[in-house]
Amino acid sequence: xxxxxxxxxxxxxxxxxxxxxxxxxxxxxxxxxxxxxxxxxxxxxxxxxxxxxxxxxxxxxxxxxxxxxxxxxxxxxxxxxxxxxxxxxxxxxxxxxxxxxxxxxxxxxxxxxxxxxxxxxxxxxxxxxxxxxxxxxxxxxxxxxxxxxxxxxxxxxxxxxxxxxxxxxxxxxxxxxxxxxxxxxxxxxxxxxxxxxxxxxxxxxxxxxxxxxxxxxxxxxxxxxxxxxxxxxxxxxxxxxxxxxxxxxxxxxxxxxxxxxxxxxxxxxxxxxxxxxxxxxxxxxxxxxxxxxxxxxxxxxxxxxxxxxxxxxxxxxxxxxxxxxxxxxxxxxxxxxxx
Amino acid sequence: xxxxxxxxxxxxxxxxxxxxxxxxxxxxxxxxxxxxxxxxxxxxxxxxxxxxxxxxxxxxxxxxxxxxxxxxxxxxxxxxxxxxxxxxxxxxxxxxxxxxxxxxxxxxxxxxxxxxxxxxxxxxxxxxxxxxxxxxxxxxxxxxxxxxxxxxxxxxxxxxxxxxxxxxxxxxxxxxxxxxxxxxxxxxxxxxxxxxxxxxxxxxxxxxxxxxxxxxxxxxxxxxxxxxxxxxxxxxxxxxxxxxxxxxxxxxxxxxxxxxxx
Ligand code: SF4
Numbered sequence: 001x002x003x004x005x006x007x008x009x010x011x012x013x014x015x016x017x018x019x020x021x022x023x024x025x026x027x028x029x030x031x032x033x034x035x036x037x038x039x040x041x042x043x044x045x046x047x048x049x050x051x052x053x054x055x056x057x058x059x060x061x062x063x064x065x066x067x068x069x070x071x072x073x074x075x076x077x078x079x080x081x082x083x084x085x086x087x088x089x090x091x092x093x094x095x096x097x098x099x100x101x102x103x104x105x106x107x108x109x110x111x112x113x114x115x116x117x118x119x120x121x122x123x124x125x126x127x128x129x130x131x132x133x134x135x136x137x138x139x140x141x142x143x144x145x146x147x148x149x150x151x152x153x154x155x156x157x158x159x160x161x162x163x164x165x166x167x168x169x170x171x172x173x174x175x176x177x178x179x180x181x182x183x184x185x186x187x188x189x190x191x192x193x194x195x196x197x198x199x200x201x202x203x204x205x206x207x208x209x210x211x212x213x214x215x216x217x218x219x220x221x222x223x224x225x226x227x228x229x230x231x232x233x234x235x236x237x238x239x240x241x242x243x244x245x246x247x248x249x250x251x252x253x254x255x256x257x258x259x260x261x262x263x264x265x266x267x268x269x270x271x272x273x274x275x276x277x278x279x280x281x282x283x284x285x286x287x288x289x290x291x292x293x294x295x296x297x298x299x300x301x302x303x304x305x306x307x308x309x310x311x312x313x314x315x316x317x318x319x320x321x322x323x324x325x326x327x328x329x330x331x332x333x334x335x336x337x338x339x
Numbered sequence: 340x341x342x343x344x345x346x347x348x349x350x351x352x353x354x355x356x357x358x359x360x361x362x363x364x365x366x367x368x369x370x371x372x373x374x375x376x377x378x379x380x381x382x383x384x385x386x387x388x389x390x391x392x393x394x395x396x397x398x399x400x401x402x403x404x405x406x407x408x409x410x411x412x413x414x415x416x417x418x419x420x421x422x423x424x425x426x427x428x429x430x431x432x433x434x435x436x437x438x439x440x441x442x443x444x445x446x447x448x449x450x451x452x453x454x455x456x457x458x459x460x461x462x463x464x465x466x467x468x469x470x471x472x473x474x475x476x477x478x479x480x481x482x483x484x485x486x487x488x489x490x491x492x493x494x495x496x497x498x499x500x501x502x503x504x505x506x507x508x509x510x511x512x513x514x515x516x517x518x519x520x521x522x523x524x525x526x527x528x529x530x531x532x533x534x535x536x537x538x539x540x541x542x543x544x545x546x547x548x549x550x551x552x553x554x555x556x557x558x559x560x561x562x563x564x565x566x567x568x569x570x571x572x573x574x575x576x577x578x579x580x581x582x583x584x585x586x587x588x589x590x591x592x593x594x595x596x597x598x599x600x601x
Pocket of ligand 1: 101106148
């Protein structure tokens, strides 16, 4: 155990909790070198720290810690009904990180996890092993599903590892979803046409209010521009749409701003979807008392909370109509409730 | 409220003097009270500490704005300076470890601490004490993990026979400023803020008595929505008396909720 010297620790990841068994993993060593002013705390199992009772998600959000661990079980999980598998016969999401650097008020991770800290499973090589048997068929993997992997790419290099792995796997498609403005690590990679970089955008007012610690709209747009110019497939997601008093102007304006900066012909799809959440996650979110998003009087059906049907229709009709002025129908995707 | 705990009377003495604490005989422990401070001397050893802490937590159940600080001396390897104050980020107890959350900047050296059963006179890899495990276990039932801190001042390099009462008093006294600045840092950690004032809470409680439990939950959620959306707006409770007829009451509630969530 390395005692923390009395120099100032970094605000982010002031503590690295490291499972003893991954202490010598190259990724652990790399991170420990990068965070050489952080306190290193050796632990037996990540759950000792991540699953402690009586943590405060809200308090921890301002001082997140990083837990480096080995994943014993499955890295791959079947895609859920709340997400879009883009008609690939197999759709999994890979869970190599738990927790997110960012802090969005509407994020279901707050309801899912007892901690605002991040667990990074360093043995990504085992995820590739687990995936190989499926790759005789077209398979889509969302690599950034319960987190934003690109946000901490400079630390983890996991996106690069996925891209390197995907280069030689002809049936493997990747979706890398992000709010990050960090395109730099991908610059040195050759664009792979089976990879989609999916940027989530929100109006700046919504970012300021609900998407704490995330890059601004302008920064995200710059990253998108760099990615399309470098030849990557880019999808833009305006999802989740948060319904507010100013919805009628905020979100249509966002589509205008987007296509003012980005040539519509250079993006593969625009995905639109209003806020929705499973009721157990919403219940957990309410307990935190952090945001009005949790307390909106949603309609609940089949264990899923959504805006009332009239509002949901207004959201989609307004935004689809706006999007159609830039894109043809086939390139606009929407999330809609199953009736 | 700040809960201070020490194992020994000698460790408590400088705190009693500094904070001008008064002895209180409510608990069967050496217990002191002062302005916003409670101080408990737990006695030596894990189980004594756990029992004493449980009594203290039962005496006054902590709120989310309270803090608990365990301060005392410890034995440590000679890589730690005698008299150095350490902030503990890991307590290694007999069969498991505990982790107080350190969510604030501070100038202290951080380290793990082993909680042992008897004084240690042979070299050990980390600092040792005899109470931290018991204190953490009892306190973590009542406090969030960032509301607790453990400060240990190095009294010896595994030579417990050299530790004197005067020495312990001196060590704690020399770190009163350390304690005060740690308290200031801990108090800055944003906890879950109270969304409603006590008067508003009272009004909400009073309103809820007129409705069913599920109506009360809906009302409360609508009030949370209203408050979180624009924090400074006063709650717009209707001024008309609450109707006696069940149907009219339900209509009033629905209208009010619609107004709150509009
Ligand atoms: S970026 Fe995504 S995963 Fe991260 S906090 Fe926001 S919604 Fe959650």
